Amino acid sequence: MKSKILFILSLTVLLSGTANAATTSFFTGSEVATLVASGATSDTISSNGYLFTYTRDKLFTGGVSTAEPGRYVRVPWPDGVEAQAVTVGPVSKPQITISRVDGNVFDITAFTAKLLASSGGAGGAFEVVPLINGEDKYKDPVAFNATGYTNQIFSYGSPSTSLLTGADAYKFSLYVDFALTGLTLVDASTTPVPVPAALWLFGTGLIGLAGVIRKRKTT
The missing domain is CATH 2.60.120 (Jelly Rolls)
Incomplete structure (x- = not known):
């Protein structure tokens, strides 16, 4: 799960960048x-x-x-x-x-x-x-x-x-x-490279899920 989250976050950061002028x-x-x-x-x-x-x-x-x-x-x-x-x-x-x-x-x-x-x-x-x-x-x-x-x-x-x-x-x-x-x-x-809204939501969801998993492991 951790590796998947890191992959999605990396992809999100790459796609959210602006093309260098x-x-x-x-x-x-x-x-x-x-x-x-x-x-x-x-x-x-x-x-x-x-x-x-x-x-x-x-x-x-x-x-x-x-x-x-x-x-x-x-x-x-x-x-x-x-x-x-x-x-x-x-x-x-x-x-x-x-x-x-x-x-x-x-x-x-x-x-x-x-x-x-x-x-x-x-x-x-x-x-x-x-x-x-x-x-x-x-x-x-x-x-x-x-x-x-x-x-x-x-x-x-x-x-x-x-x-x-x-x-x-x-x-x-x-x-x-x-x-x-x-x-x-x-x-x-x-021009800036647009990031699909679904990708942001998916990435945010994974971050939240990771937090829940960590919390369960510590309790």
């Missing part, structure tokens, strides 16, 4: 990236199950006709991922969009960003837009202070990132060039 950290220096798409003003790479789409000023020549088009990349992978303001072609501010290859939802629990130009005069904020099926999850972007000077670094974690949850894509933007140099992502698609 997969945590992925980027820009530790060991991540390999694969280019999956290249456009006139952006590129998309894949790494560890995630996609990064970032803007690049590829057609910029600085007004010199013989110059090699495109601006110099200051933060190459795997040190980070750099976003550049697009000044030639369809003009746009620097942006980085992160999503999963499988399209599942995920959370951003922490990130570190580096300014590649000064925002100290006018002030600035990293704007992060969580997306679900291409639609904004919130009415307004989630803002993080980015007022500083070139090469200044900003790091954010919990509870500041508490709104960066349950989306299938996140779009980062700023009005000056920047790079993400640290990133912690958590797969939010895992």
Whole structure:
């Protein structure tokens, strides 16, 4: 009887657990990236199950006709991922969009960003837009202070990132060039494993029965 009780209790504990969420950290220096798409003003790479789409000023020549088009990349992978303001072609501010290859939802629990130009005069904020099926999850972007000077670094974690949850894509933007140099992502698609009510009742009954047996043996 004792061995059966222990078996049921062990099974109950195993089934009542929650599937472990997969945590992925980027820009530790060991991540390999694969280019999956290249456009006139952006590129998309894949790494560890995630996609990064970032803007690049590829057609910029600085007004010199013989110059090699495109601006110099200051933060190459795997040190980070750099976003550049697009000044030639369809003009746009620097942006980085992160999503999963499988399209599942995920959370951003922490990130570190580096300014590649000064925002100290006018002030600035990293704007992060969580997306679900291409639609904004919130009415307004989630803002993080980015007022500083070139090469200044900003790091954010919990509870500041508490709104960066349950989306299938996140779009980062700023009005000056920047790079993400640290990133912690958590797969939010895992769900708790339900335990049938009958199993709990059965396990509870066995515990009670064991108590009765022990009591009889001692009397």
